Amino acid sequence: xxxxxxQQEALQEYLLRLADSDMILGQRLCELCGKAPALEEEMALMxxxxxxxxxxxxxxxxxxxxxxxxxxxxxxxxRRDAHDYRNALMVEQPNGDYAVTMGRQFFFDAWHYFTLAxxxxxxxxxxxxxxxxxxxxxxxxxxxxxxxxxxxGDGTEESHQRMQTAVDDLWRFTGEMIExxxxxxxxxxxxxxxxxxxxxxxxxxxxxxxxxxATLTPPPEDAWMYRGAKVGHHTEHLGYILAEMQFxxxxxxxxxxx
Amino acid sequence: xxRPGKPEPRSLLEDQxxxxxxxxxxxxxxxxxxxADIWALLDEVKDPEVPAVSVVELGMVRxxxxxxxxxVVDVTxxxxxxxxxxxxxxxxxxxxxxxxxxxxxxRRVLTPAWxxxxxxxxxxxxxxxxxxxxxxxxxxxxTLKGVDEAIACPHCGSTHTERVSEFGSTACKALxxxxxxxxxxxxxxxI
Numbered sequence: 101x102x103x104x105x106x107q108q109e110a111l112q113e114y115l116l117r118l119a120d121s122d123m124i125l126g127q128r129l130c131e132l133c134g135k136a137p138a139l140e141e142e143m144a145l146m147x148x149x150x151x152x153x154x155x156x157x158x159x160x161x162x163x164x165x166x167x168x169x170x171x172x173x174x175x176x177x178x179r180r181d182a183h184d185y186r187n188a189l190m191v192e193q194p195n196g197d198y199a200v201t202m203g204r205q206f207f208f209d210a211w212h213y214f215t216l217a218x219x220x221x222x223x224x225x226x227x228x229x230x231x232x233x234x235x236x237x238x239x240x241x242x243x244x245x246x247x248x249x250x251x252x253g254d255g256t257e258e259s260h261q262r263m264q265t266a267v268d269d270l271w272r273f274t275g276e277m278i279e280x281x282x283x284x285x286x287x288x289x290x291x292x293x294x295x296x297x298x299x300x301x302x303x304x305x306x307x308x309x310x311x312x313x314a315t316l317t318p319p320p321e322d323a324w325m326y327r328g329a330k331v332g333h334h335t336e337h338l339g340y341i342l343a344e345m346q347f348x349x350x351x352x353x354x355x356x357x358x
Numbered sequence: 359x360x361r362p363g364k365p366e367p368r369s370l371l372e373d374q375x376x377x378x379x380x381x382x383x384x385x386x387x388x389x390x391x392x393x394a395d396i397w398a399l400l401d402e403v404k405d406p407e408v409p410a411v412s413v414v415e416l417g418m419v420r421x422x423x424x425x426x427x428x429x430v431v432d433v434t435x436x437x438x439x440x441x442x443x444x445x446x447x448x449x450x451x452x453x454x455x456x457x458x459x460x461x462x463x464x465r466r467v468l469t470p471a472w473x474x475x476x477x478x479x480x481x482x483x484x485x486x487x488x489x490x491x492x493x494x495x496x497x498x499x500x501t502l503k504g505v506d507e508a509i510a511c512p513h514c515g516s517t518h519t520e521r522v523s524e525f526g527s528t529a530c531k532a533l534x535x536x537x538x539x540x541x542x543x544x545x546x547x548x549i
Binding site for chain 2: 140141143144147148150151152153154155157158225228229230232233234236237240243244247
């Protein structure tokens with residue numbers, strides 16, 4: 101990232117991060133359609149995924165307008181490869197068992213909730229309106245995922261062990277979510293993005309509270325963290341997600357002929 | 359007090375003509391269109407996922423006004439990912455055209471975000487009759503860890519109910535179960 105990054109460039113980059121994280125987590129959750137552990141859970145997962153894909157669309161549409169190079173929201177979702185994607189590493193991780201699915205959801209929801217709560221106050225009216233809509237939805241997502249973390253953690257010996265393992269395994273992807281880079285610092289200084297220190301403190305506070313209530317041990321804060329998603333360095337999983345998600349668009353561009 | 363058990367299935371033929379054009383209330387076309395005409399018209403447009411209530415009763419139609427010779431209808435979607443948004447917009451356009459209003463346009467408005475507080479009293483009553491518990495409380499009082507208020511079963515009225523899932527058959531609903539009449543039911547979430 102060059103030092104001479106303008107506010108406009110930072111904003112475009114940030115919108116893609118928001119959109120990509122929503123999109124990829126939505127796609128991941130949809131993999132559970134038809135094979136979730138219970139019918140009620142399947143409905144819940146698909147509804148959360150639907151919210152996320154809808155939010156992604158709102159962010160992509162705004163990003164496409166600002167980038168203004170002829171690409172549409174669909175082009176941004178379906179015609180960029182893994183190195184152009186800016187989603188958090190957390191959301192591309194496989195579904196695993198249900199403790200992993202819910203642990204991943206909880207870590208992301210907590211970040212998402214505090215991020216949106218701040219974007220609601222952004223002076224950019226478009227951002228504020230998309231965030232206001234999304235914040236209400238994400239409040240439900242977070243309520244549900246934190247309830248599952250508590251239920252598993254404070255459940256049976258087996259569920260406790262699985263939830264602790266999921267938390268320990270996913271922990272290495274939490275660092276980059278709450279660690280601000282140039283883009284986020286630029287937007288914070290411009291009065292648009294969240295205060296990075298506040299976001300990190302809120303996130304840690306809630307995560308610690310829920311993990312403690314769930315009788316789980318929070319992993320050490322100075323644990324080694326994976327980074328790179330913000331500049332397009334992803335884990336191996338993203339390529340597979342995109343291969344499936346973008347197949348139709350790549351095989352039949354624009355699907356103009358039926 | 360509604361009697362226990364599910365509501366009687368309503369016959370489509372009885373109260374709703376099958377031919378689409380017959381469903382639109384007749385408008386006296388010799389008179390110019392008024393804002394009230396359009397509100398009445400759109401009160402017949404249903405949400406495909408909650409067919410008991412109209413888009414006006416749901417509070418999705420925010421404003422109807424004539425601007426530069428066009429009738430502009432402001433529509434606020436309920437949820438970001440609501441798959442019915444496009445269909446609802448198409449239905450509104452269709453209703454306008456069938457009533458002979460050719461200069462209609464829809465504007466999607468995100469601010470302020472839709473809230474269940476906008477559902478009208480009639481809308482709430484119809485949801486209840488349809489077997490969906492209407493939202494309880496005000497969205498502004500929602501908190502992250504807040505405990506939901508008691509939700510009354512739309513079938514028997516008992517508040518002795520429990521939440522089965524935070525999400526039900528659509529994003530806007532949660533799944534509940536009545537512990538008295540044992541019927542499961544949808545609750546229209548307060549958002």
